[in-house]
Amino acid sequence: MSFHIDPDTRKARTLTADFYTDPAYFELSKERIFARSWQFAGKADDLGDLTPMTVLPGVLDEPVVIVKTSEWITCLSNVCTHRGKILVEGPCSADLIRCRYHGRRFALDGRMISMPEFDDVEDFPSEADNLTKLPFAEVGGFLFTSVAPLTGFSEWIDGVEHLFDAAPTSGLAMTARREYEINAHWALYCENYLEGFHIPYVHKGLNAVVDYGSYSTDLFGHTSVQTAYGVSKERAAPAQVEARYLFIFPNLMFNFYPWGISVNVVRPITHEKTSVEFLTYVRDEDLLEKGAGADLHAVEMEDEAVVESVQKGIRSRFYDRGRYSPSREQGTHHFHRLIAGFMNDK
Ligand code: FES
Ligand SMILES: [Fe+2]
Incomplete structure (x- = not known):
């Protein structure tokens, strides 16, 4: 092909025409096109402190949570690194993220901070126990994220950023x-x-x-x-x-x-x-x-x-x-x- x-x-x-009519190309486009592109993640002004969302539902279906503090804003994987439960179920405010399955706790920047009953576990915690930070970008208050971007966001929109400056x-x-x-x-x-x-x-x-x-x-x-x-x-x-x-x-x-x-x-x-x-x-x-x-x-x-x-x-x-x-x-x-x-x- x-x-x-x-x-x-x-x-x-x-x-x-087969690009549009063949369901196999549609499936392939999910990883080949959408996973490598930047997706819209809302506008900072519309979001509270912790906002769970799904990146491109039905296509990428990636559960993420946007964390907004007074100093920074970031996008984290919303999946517990222990056994995979969704962490934040609805928009809320909190000082930390606690998994409701077995109590693992994460700081708002995604770092795992504690886990009950794990005292004897070897090599724990490791980097893999922290929540993944997704590539994330902002222009004119609009937010974008990506699961596996082919290029950085500024390169992706190179040449058009000024449109957002011109329309504050x-x-x-x-x-x-x-x-x-x-x-x-x-x-x-x-x-x-x-x-x-x-x-x-x-x-x-x-x-x-x-x-x-x-x-x-x-x-x-x-x-x-x-x-x-x-x-x-x-x-x-x-x-x-x-x-x-x-x-x-x-x-x-x-x-x-x-x-x-x-x-x-x-x-x-x-x-x-x-x-x-x-x-x-x-x-x-x-x-x-x-x-x-x-x-x-x-x-x-x-x-x-x-x-x-x-x-x-x-x-x-x-x-x-x-x-x-x-x-x-x-x-x-x-x-x-x-x-x-x-x-x-x-
Ligand atoms: S799945 Fe989150 S603590 Fe077990
Ligand atoms: Fe038209």
Whole structure:
């Protein structure tokens, strides 16, 4: 098995349909793609002292706990190093973590501090008795973790950090959370997000407020940024940025609007079912109903309809793969190149 996407968009063909239709590739993508990527772990402002969570439920299923003190924040394995019980069962505050099975205690930095009835145990405690600290990173108050990252987080998002500085989010808590379920492969949902090519055809409302001509895509290592400018009312007026759509491979979308940020976390369920969480962080309520960031629900419904239609189409015996528009599908091409690279690399 090997996927190949030509680096030249003019020559390239898209991913073959079996990537989306074969459940074996879906299974393989869990370790090859998701385990080696960075995953969203919430926003520091939304978290209490100890917050248990699962990294990408159903895909990586890794139980972790985010520990926040006044000085630092870290992400630990939430599995007791004795016989494997989950340690922290719900959000709470505590000075230490105590296992409710046989009483092993850990400091908040993960160090094992005591264990009853272990006096005669040889080589105890050792490093393996401490809780594993997961790779963990923060940008603009947003938290990320990974079980086995291919690169560090700053390298992963190299070239796009400034977007978070330009839209300061400290003190900004989540104001709304919505979840959508789509009958399609996760990558079909993402690759639709990665091009503005379909806007005039699929999103009539959005098309009325963004300027198709100046819509642009910038590519970086594991990320891409699409910029949508507004249609200027007066000819001479400089176009306003209506939206910046940041995609962090393989499944995270940070949408910067004048009113704040909408974060979309794409979670694969099966090779033909995907859940997408929409997390809303509002900075300026007054701008909520204006421009490209208004009525995201309607845009989402339009996107889901086309993506679900593609899901049916790629199963056709007469479809295998397509070609790219060099001027409009750079983001999708870049995404397919990353998928091919991760899937081929053992
Ligand atoms: S499993 Fe935690 S102390 Fe035994
Ligand atoms: Fe769309």
